[in-house]
Amino acid sequence: MTDTRPDPDQLLARLQADEAQAARGKLKIFFGASAGVGKTFAMLQRAQDLRRQGVAVLLGLVETHGRADTEALVQGLDRLPLRSVEHKGRSLQEFDLDGALKRRPALLLLDELAHSNVPGSRHPKRWHDVEELLDAGIDVWTTMNVQHLESLNDVVTGITGIRVWETVPDRIFDEADEVVIVDLPPDELLLRLKQGKVYLPQQAATAVRNFFRKGNLIALRELALRRTADRVDDEMLQYRRTRSVAPVWQTREALLLCIGPGDGADKLVRAASRMAAQLGVPWHCLYVETPRLQRLPDAVRQRTLRLLTLAEEAGATTATLSGRSLPEEVVRYAQAHNLSRVLLGRDTRHWPRPWRLTLAEAVGAMGPDLDVIQIALPARQDERAARPWWAWGAPAPEMQGWRPYAMAALCCAAAAALAAPLHSVFELTNIVMLFLLAVVVAAVRYGRGPAVMAAFLSVAAFDFLYVEPRYSFSVSDAQYLLTFSVMLVVALVIGQMTAGLKFQALVATRREARVGALYAMSRDLSGALMAEQVAEIAANFLASQFDARSTLLVADANDRLVASHGAEAEKAVDLGVAQWAYDHAEAAGQGTNTLPAAAMLYLPLKAPMRMRGVLAVAPQQPARLVGPEQQRLLATCASLLALSLERIHYVEVAQQTTVQVESERLRNSLLAAISHDLRTPLAAMVGMAESLTMQPLAEPARQAELAHAMRESALRMRSQVHNLLDMARLQSGQVHLHRQWLPLEEALGSALRAMDGTLEAGRVKTRLPADLPLLQVDPALFERVLCNLLENAAKYTPPGSPLSFGAEVAGEWVRITLDDEGPGLPLGREQAIFEMFERGRRESATPGVGLGLAICRAIVEAHGGRIRAENRPAGGARFIIELPRGEPPAMVADEAWPAEDITEGPSA
Numbered sequence: 072m073t074d075t076r077p078d079p080d081q082l083l084a085r086l087q088a089d090e091a092q093a094a095r096g097k098l099k100i101f102f103g104a105s106a107g108v109g110k111t112f113a114m115l116q117r118a119q120d121l122r123r124q125g126v127a128v129l130l131g132l133v134e135t136h137g138r139a140d141t142e143a144l145v146q147g148l149d150r151l152p153l154r155s156v157e158h159k160g161r162s163l164q165e166f167d168l169d170g171a172l173k174r175r176p177a178l179l180l181l182d183e184l185a186h187s188n189v190p191g192s193r194h195p196k197r198w199h200d201v202e203e204l205l206d207a208g209i210d211v212w213t214t215m216n217v218q219h220l221e222s223l224n225d226v227v228t229g230i231t232g233i234r235v236w237e238t239v240p241d242r243i244f245d246e247a248d249e250v251v252i253v254d255l256p257p258d259e260l261l262l263r264l265k266q267g268k269v270y271l272p273q274q275a276a277t278a279v280r281n282f283f284r285k286g287n288l289i290a291l292r293e294l295a296l297r298r299t300a301d302r303v304d305d306e307m308l309q310y311r312r313t314r315s316v317a318p319v320w321q322t323r324e325a326l327l328l329c330i331g332p333g334d335g336a337d338k339l340v341r342a343a344s345r346m347a348a349q350l351g352v353p354w355h356c357l358y359v360e361t362p363r364l365q366r367l368p369d370a371v372r373q374r375t376l377r378l379l380t381l382a383e384e385a386g387a388t389t390a391t392l393s394g395r396s397l398p399e400e401v402v403r404y405a406q407a408h409n410l411s412r413v414l415l416g417r418d419t420r421h422w423p424r425p426w427r428l429t430l431a432e433a434v435g436a437m438g439p440d441l442d443v444i445q446i447a448l449p450a451r452q453d454e455r456a457a458r459p460w461w462a463w464g465a466p467a468p469e470m471q472g473w474r475p476y477a478m479a480a481l482c483c484a485a486a487a488a489l490a491a492p493l494h495s496v497f498e499l500t501n502i503v504m505l506f507l508l509a510v511v512v513a514a515v516r517y518g519r520g521p522a523v524m525a526a527f528l529s530v531a532a533f534d535f536l537y538v539e540p541r542y543s544f545s546v547s548d549a550q551y552l553l554t555f556s557v558m559l560v561v562a563l564v565i566g567q568m569t570a571g572l573k574f575q576a577l578v579a580t581r582r583e584a585r586v587g588a589l590y591a592m593s594r595d596l597s598g599a600l601m602a603e604q605v606a607e608i609a610a611n612f613l614a615s616q617f618d619a620r621s622t623l624l625v626a627d628a629n630d631r632l633v634a635s636h637g638a639e640a641e642k643a644v645d646l647g648v649a650q651w652a653y654d655h656a657e658a659a660g661q662g663t664n665t666l667p668a669a670a671m672l673y674l675p676l677k678a679p680m681r682m683r684g685v686l687a688v689a690p691q692q693p694a695r696l697v698g699p700e701q702q703r704l705l706a707t708c709a710s711l712l713a714l715s716l717e718r719i720h721y722v723e724v725a726q727q728t729t730v731q732v733e734s735e736r737l738r739n740s741l742l743a744a745i746s747h748d749l750r751t752p753l754a755a756m757v758g759m760a761e762s763l764t765m766q767p768l769a770e771p772a773r774q775a776e777l778a779h780a781m782r783e784s785a786l787r788m789r790s791q792v793h794n795l796l797d798m799a800r801l802q803s804g805q806v807h808l809h810r811q812w813l814p815l816e817e818a819l820g821s822a823l824r825a826m827d828g829t830l831e832a833g834r835v836k837t838r839l840p841a842d843l844p845l846l847q848v849d850p851a852l853f854e855r856v857l858c859n860l861l862e863n864a865a866k867y868t869p870p871g872s873p874l875s876f877g878a879e880v881a882g883e884w885v886r887i888t889l890d891d892e893g894p895g896l897p898l899g900r901e902q903a904i905f906e907m908f909e910r911g912r913r914e915s916a917t918p919g920v921g922l923g924l925a926i927c928r929a930i931v932e933a934h935g936g937r938i939r940a941e942n943r944p945a946g947g948a949r950f951i952i953e954l955p956r957g958e959p960p961a962m963v964a965d966e967a968w969p970a971e972d973i974t975e976g977p978s979a
Contacts, residue, residue, distance in 0.1 A: 096205040097248040100184065101214045104295040105288060107263055108255040110214040111135070111182055115144035118180055118212065122148060129176035132166040134183055148180075156189040163189050168200050171209070178210045185219035185237040198239050215239060217295040230290045240679065245302060252299045257288035326354035327410040328382070329401050329430075332371045335416055335448035336378050342446050343414050344385040355410060356382035356389045359400040360578070380702070384664075393578040398433035405441055413438075417445035479513035479521035483528040487536055494537055506533050515573055585704060588616055592708070596715040600722070605715050606635040609686060612708060617701070619690040622671075624649050625716060626684050644687045649673050653685050661693060674705060676713035683716040756784045808852070808933060812845040812959050815878055815887065821850070822857035830865055830874075838877035845959035846885060852930045859923035860889050860950055868893030868947075880956065884936075887952040895942045904940060927952075 101110040111133060122128045130148045135141040151171055153164040165188060171179055181204075186197040194200050201211050218227040221238045228234050244250070255263075328343040330336040340356065347354040358379055379389045394400040405413055415431050428436065435443045486509035490502045506529035514522035535542060592612045599605045606623035613621045622644050624632040632649050648666050652659040652673040660669035674686045686709055759777045816839060823835065846853075864874050868891045875890040896904065903909050905928040909921050924940075931938045936954040943949050 094208060096207065096209045096211060098201065098205055098243075098246070099210075099212045099249040099251065100244065100247045101212070101251050101253050102217070102244075102295060102299060103214070103253040103255075104217055104291040105260070106216060107260055108253050110216075110253045112138075112141050112144065113251065113253050114180060114182075114212050114214060115141065115148075118148065118178070119144060121178065127177040129171070129174060129179050131171055131179045131181040132183075133180060149176075151179075156191060158189050158191070165189050165192060166197065166200060168193060168203065171204060172207055175207070175209060178212065179204060181211055181213050184213040184215040184243070185239045187237050196237075196239075198243050201243075215244075217291055217298060220244060220298065223294055223298065226294065227291065231287045244298075250299060250302055252295065254292065254296070257285050257292065260288060261285065324350055324352040324412070325408075325410045326350075326352060326412050326414055327401070327405050327408070328354060328356045328387070328414040329397075330356060330358055330375065330378055330382075331416070332375050333416065333448065336375065337381070338448065339414065339416050339446055340378055340382045340385065340387075344382070344387070346414070347386070354387050355404075355408060356387040357401065357404055358389075358391050359397050360391065360393045383702075393575060395575070398430060398437050401434050402438040402441065405438060411440075412442045412444060414444050414446060416448045475517035475521045476524055479517055479525040480528060482509040482513050483525055483532055485509065486529065487532045490537065499533075499537060502537055503533060506530075585616065588612060589704070589707060589711070593711050596711055599715055600719065602635040602716060602719060605712060605719070609708065609712055613688060616704065617688070617690055618692060619688050621689070622687040623712070624653075624685040624687060626653065626682060630654075630682075632685055643689070644671060644673075645669055649685045649687060653682055656682060660687075661690075672705075674709045676709055676716060678713040678717035680717060683713045683720070686712060756781050756788075759784075808849045810847045810849055810934075812847050813850060815839065815843055815846055815885075818846070818848070818850065818853050819857060819876065821854045822861060825854065825858050826861050826865075829862060831871060834871065835861070835874045835876055838875065840879065842880075843878055844880065844885065844956060846954055847957045847959070848934055848954070849930075853934075856927045856930050856952070859927050863923050864889060864891045864893070864948075864950075867891075881953070883956050884953045885956050887954070889950045890943060890947060891949075892947040895946060896940055896948050898942075901940050901942070905938065 101114045103110045115133070118128050118130075128148055130145065130150045132151075132153065133141075133145060135145065151167060151174065154167040154170070155162050156165050157163075166181065181197065181201060184198050184201065188195055188197060188200070194203070201213060204211050217223060218231075218235045219237060219239050220241055222241045224235060224238050326343055326347050328339055330339055343354055343356070356379060358375060376391075379391065383389045390404065392400050392404065401413060404410075413434055415434065417431070431443050431445050434441065483506065486505045490505050493505075494502065510522055510525045510529055513525035589612075592608055595608045596605060599608060602623065602625045606621075609623055610621045613619045620643075623635045624644065624646075625635050627633055630653070632646060632653055634644070645660075648659050648669050648671075651665070652675050656675050656677055657663075657665065658672065658674050659665040660671050660673040661667060662672055671687045671689045674688065676683045676686055688705070759781050819837065819839075823830070861874070868874070872892045876888070877890075878885060878887045880886075900909075905924045907922060907925045909925075928938050931952055931954070934954060936952060938950070938952050940948060940950050
């Protein structure tokens with residue numbers, strides 16, 4: 072009896088999916104065969120109905136193409152302003168995604184789902200925008216034509232002769248919550264074209280001659296209706312699975328072919344293919360591997376798997392199942408996929424057996440709603456005649472030989488020996504249990520054939536050793552005949568069930584291992600950052616699952632395949648075959664119909680956006696790649712590799728884009744600094760030099776004033792040039808520290824002398840303790856740090872305001888501080904001012920490039936220290952430098968630097 076209870080795991084998965092779907096917006100697509108059928112008109116009509124019902128409808132973007140009736144339906148709808156995008160010197164109007172996300176309407180209308188956005192937009196395609204809107208919980212209505220579906224793009228090109236470049240993945244269409252087909256007969260559409268209701272008159276004449284021919288419209292209409300019917304069929308199947316509907320609904324013709332290991336299975340595949348083609352319906356090919364079929368020779372099983380491959384090439388959806396009952400699995404599969412017709416082979420080569428139902432009769436009895444069609448098998452010798460009579464019922468190939476049967480006999484002997492001392496203690500009915508246990512052990516360990524033999528041996532041993540008269544096969548009491556019969560039946564049933572469950576556990580274990588290997592590979596691929604890592608992960612997976620070597624060929628920017636492991640790996644592959652597989656997006660090489668003599672199998676790696684490369688597989692045993700299940704596993708592996716390579720590609724693109732943006736920002740900042748902060752002092756110097764030239768007899772005081780101003784401009788420009796050069800050297804790594812032990816007072820004194828003329832005398836107040844340890848620094852570079860800090864403080868504080876310079880020991884660090892009484896630092900930008908070309912106040916008119924503090928940070932960090940800035944509670948800014956204390960060498964007392972030598976300002 073078939074168990075119709077729902078799977079709890081499926082119920083839980085469905086609940087989780089429903090919960091995720093509830094937070095996501097709903098997508099509704101108005102779908103048509105071509106432009107002009109009225110998709111936008113129908114969408115606007117329904118939107119107007121919702122608006123009148125009080126629903127907040129926002130018009131994101133609608134292409135009316137100047138049609139008056141469509142323009143009339145736009146009236147009254149709230150419009151979202153379009154954004155202007157500059158492209159090649161033109162201003163283009165595009166959909167404003169950020170504006171829609173900010174408005175968050177209940178319903179958004181967005182025409183032409185396949186539209187390509189202007190370069191520079193956040194997403195390259197409009198359907199990407201729609202996905203982001205749906206993730207934000209916004210319902211979207213949109214339109215599209217059948218020629219924009221990715222899977223039908225080539226078909227439409229072959230029909231119309233016109234290539235459509237804007238496509239939408241079938242995934243978007245299939246995952247839409249609702250699809251509304253908008254249909255119009257070809258004659259009416261052609262009439263609308265002539266009346267100018269689709270295009271302008273001159274455009275309409277050209278369209279009728281090219282795309283809008285009546286034959287094209289009929290074919291496109293059929294494609295649209297069929298694709299919509301396929302989607303409705305998928306929705307119906309999903310509903311049946313959700314509601315656990317068992318009976319088959321005769322909504323659509325579909326065929327299910329069940330094949331086995333017999334000689335005539337190839338005829339069944341061809342007959343089913345012809346029947347499906349004649350009826351124009353899809354068909355499935357099913358192979359159920361029961362425990363009995365598991366014991367067939369490997370050559371027979373491989374032949375069956377090749378038949379599944381043949382069916383898949385003929386257009387069938389193939390499946391391989393495992394189960395104890397062939398009719399039960401066939402009926403379950405047919406009901407799950409709503410397949411109303413089941414094709415089976417009718418074997419006329421054996422005498423009828425009235426006591427046993429044929430497969431067709433069993434399927435008909437278990438599935439009364441199914442139409443069972445039998446196809447006569449050819450009158451050829453089947454595989455049973457090719458095997459000796461004693462081989463039937465033998466164990467699985469790995470258990471063949473006399474050893475399993477000997478071990479089963481030994482189990483029976485052990486049970487008999489164990490029962491000997493218990494014979495006088497227990498009843499015979501309890502002794503029987505020991506022999507049944509021997510049958511179970513034989514079934515679990517050695518398979519079905521040894522279990523059958525153990526059942527007969529157990530009955531014989533029980534009769535011979537423990538039933539009166541003992542040590543003979545004669546029976547004194549006729550009731551023991553019933554005991555023997557029941558014992559034999561029970562032993563056979565237990566043995567068969569145990570062997571079947573063992574087979575099911577073996578199949579489940581193998582499938583679990585494959586799924587686990589795929590999960591492990593996908594987990595490893597998620598962390599891969601280079602193609603070499605992807606190649607290594609693929610090699611490990613293929614070696615463990617298929618005992619095969621592999622080479623990953625990645626496409627470069629010129630679509631040339633390059634081995635991820637270099638030239639040595641390329642020598643093992645045929646680049647010509649690999650390039651063919653890449654160019655045609657089809658598998659080639661061993662086991663395929665293209666260049667099957669090649670030593671390797673070449674699988675194209677097709678990612679969502681483009682081809683990413685080819686996976687070359689060289690199996691040790693080619694038969695391991697023949698079956699459909701193995702082919703699907705390989706295809707899944709190739710898909711995961713392609714997705715990983717595409718992710719790595721876009722990570723590299725993002726990194727390059729970030730570098731380019733940062734380089735552009737630095738370049739612009741540098742140009743701005745040079746154009747303003749270097750040009751200004753140069754212009755002043757030129758002007759003052761001209762003044763000296765034009766007034767050679769000017770007063771000495773005036774000449775001295777001009778010379779002093781020229782010197783100030785030159786010094787300021789020299790400081791900025793030094794900053795630029797220092798930053799360039801620091802970033803290039805060409806600066807090497809020449810550390811020396813020196814007192815902080817000496818470094819500060821050098822800095823103050825260098826700042827003479829920039830800082831007023833007595834402006835810097837020092838607070839340096841007498842026991843301050845020596846610092847191990849590069850004197851010239853550290854002087855540069857102090858100069859930049861003092862210059863920065865002088866620029867951004869009022870003239871004459873005091874600057875306080877102090878130092879103290881804080882654990883393993885020496886902390887140096889510089890306080891000012893200026894306006895302080897902008898909140899939130901205390902650390903940003905240490906970036907290149909960043910200034911404390913962007914609107915400040917104070918000259919500068921914005922490199923002084925960046926140079927300070929680079930030099931301090933090169934010394935193993937750190938620098939930061941903060942606002943003082945009493946007002947003003949504080950800059951803090953922390954340097955490692957270190958272990959200074961011992962100094963003679965009279966060589967110590969007196970702390971009183973520097974007390975204040977440059978005059979000290």
